Ligand SMILES: NC(=O)c1ccc[n+]([C@@H]2O[C@H](COP(=O)([O-])OP(=O)(O)OC[C@H]3O[C@@H](n4cnc5c(N)ncnc54)[C@H](O)[C@@H]3O)[C@@H](O)[C@H]2O)c1
Ligand SMILES: O=C(O)C(=O)C[C@@H](O)[C@H](O)[C@H](O)COP(=O)(O)O
């Protein structure tokens with residue numbers, strides 16, 4: 001068992017990493033001042049695997065509860081599906097102290113978090129993340145959002161959960177492709193803040209791919225700590241938090257340009273990190289050796305480093321709408337050396353163009 005606190009004054013919360021805790025959520029909620037009526041939002045796959053455990057545990061804790069299922073996949077991160085959550089919440093009569101629980105990966109977490117942030121102008125939100133990506137990244141830090149056809153996460157809010165309850169054992173059922181999506185974000189944390197962890201990943205490729213429970217639990221707590229530290233210093237992404245977007249500028253453009261269906265988020269980020277590293281090399285911010293180390297680690301995990309199914313022009317159109325733009329200039333997160341990045345808004349357009357040509 002491990003515990004990480006995210007210190008944000010009145011919005012502080014605990015991340016609990018406890019094997020078997022998927023069936024303990026009711027007990028955890030009983031520590032909190034909620035009305036005993038809860039809505040669980042999940043997707044069809046996760047609901048079939050873990051919905052009953054969560055519902056039984058809520059019933060055991062005296063909760064009236066209902067569950068709603070969304071289709072698995074990025075297409076559920078939409079205003080339309082969010083409206084369905086509001087409809088369910090209103091029909092159930094959820095009040096301002098009724099918790100809404102996200103049971104699933106980052107899609108369910110981002111979608112449900114935004115619904116919780118806006119229903120009745122905010123109700124308690126609980127994260128029960130079930131993918132590696134959600135356990136190491138998306139359930140922590142309070143970014144919630146839905147997509148728009150013109151861009152990723154374009155509509156959303158900063159809204160912190162009241163609790164993040166992580167059960168590493170649920171990763172036993174996670175398909176390898178989804179495990180690797182989480183590893184992409186873990187590699188990102190290594191690149192931006194923790195060279196030691198980056199090296200640890202190199203040394204543990206086989207054990208991670210074999211889903212060694214001890215290694216994964218260690219990876220989860222280490223990464224929650226890294227993310228919590230960044231969020232505590234810059235919750236609203238004025239500066240430091242932008243570094244968590246390393247690889248996302250091009251990654252989000254690839255996801256959107258391929259209709260949010262060809263690449264999952266982690267794969268987009270893997271290709272995007274390759275692109276960001278190449279830009280850093282072309283503008284003279286880092287050594288070729290560091291770009292090669294990153295490429296090597298991504299490839300050892302079988303993550304993609306080049307994109308198919310989109311053109312340079314399409315990617316440039318999506319890049320122009322990047323959320324880190326300021327006065328028309330994109331704030332790029334560039335690699336200095338493994339463990340260190342910097343924010344730069346003066347990357348010339350021709351360097352971006354050259355990089356995009358190199359990665360597709
Ligand atoms: N808010 C943030 O800070 C943040 C950070 C990173 C990513 N994200 C967002 O997260 C999303 C990606 O999340 P994701 O990678 O978790 O994808 P996901 O939520 O789509 O889940 C991936 C797949 O795994 C299945 N699944 C989930 N848990 C399972 C389990 N235990 N066993 C078997 N199958 C399981 C799901 O049904 C789904 O098909 C993207 O929309 C991305 O933008 C948000
Ligand atoms: O928490 C953050 O801050 C991040 O940037 C984490 C990212 O991994 C995540 O994909 C996030 O949703 C991206 O947010 P966006 O603001 O770039 O859409």
Ligand SMILES: [Zn+2]
Nearest residue numbers: 185248265269
């Ligand atoms: Zn991400």
